[in-house]
Amino acid sequence: MMEQNFKNHSRYVKGYHFLLSFLILTGTIGAIFNFYHSWSNANHYNSALLLILFLIAIILFWYVRQFPLKAQDRAIFAQENLRYFTLSGKLLPKELRGSQIIALRFASDDEFVMLVDKAVTEELSAREIKSSIKNWREDRYRM
Numbered sequence: 001m002m003e004q005n006f007k008n009h010s011r012y013v014k015g016y017h018f019l020l021s022f023l024i025l026t027g028t029i030g031a032i033f034n035f036y037h038s039w040s041n042a043n044h045y046n047s048a049l050l051l052i053l054f055l056i057a058i059i060l061f062w063y064v065r066q067f068p069l070k071a072q073d074r075a076i077f078a079q080e081n082l083r084y085f086t087l088s089g090k091l092l093p094k095e096l097r098g099s100q101i102i103a104l105r106f107a108s109d110d111e112f113v114m115l116v117d118k119a120v121t122e123e124l125s126a127r128e129i130k131s132s133i134k135n136w137r138e139d140r141y142r143m
Contacts, residue, residue, distance in 0.1 A: 016065075020061065021061065024054065024057050024058060024061055027054050027057070028051075028054040028055070028057075028058060031047070031050045031051040031053075031054045032051060034047045034050060034051075035047040035048060035050070035051045073098060073102060076101065076102055076105055077098065077101055079105070080092065080101050080104055080105055081101075083109070083112065084112065084113065084116060087109060087112060087113050088113050092116065093116065093120050095120045096116070096119060096120060099125075099126040100119050100124065100125075100126055100129060102126065103126035103127075103129040103130050104116060104119065104129060105137070105139055106130060106133050106136055106137050106138075106139060107129075107133050107135075107137060108133075108134075108135035108136070108137050109137075110135060111133065111134060111135060115129060115132065115133070118132070
């Protein structure tokens with residue numbers, strides 16, 4: 001497994017991000033096409049049900065990803081707050097946004113406290129925080 005850094009830290013699950021999204025997208029387009037053409041005859045009940053099922057699949061596809069990410073975010077907030085407290089004796093500043101805390105998880109202990117202060121004072125974006133990390137700390141659990 002190659003070393004994780006700013007350029008390669010994003011992860012994709014091929015079956016979910018590519019295959020399933022493609023199948024849902026093509027199925028939805030086909031269902032819309034089928035529903036549109038069913039208006040010419042009297043029986044559009046089946047095409048309406050198919051379209052509804054694909055719309056439900058889109059909603060499920062979205063929330064199946066979002067709910068675990070929110071749980072992971074909460075765990076990251078707690079971990080990074082504990083890490084900051086261990087290193088500095090204080091809780092994370094309230095001015096930090098969630099995206100900043102999530103980006104800070106990649107910073108090594110040596111630069112973590114300094115980067116927290118810099119993120120607050122300079123209002124750095126998550127991308128700016130990640131790009132300013134010198135010693136990358138891997139996170140192979142987040143998807």
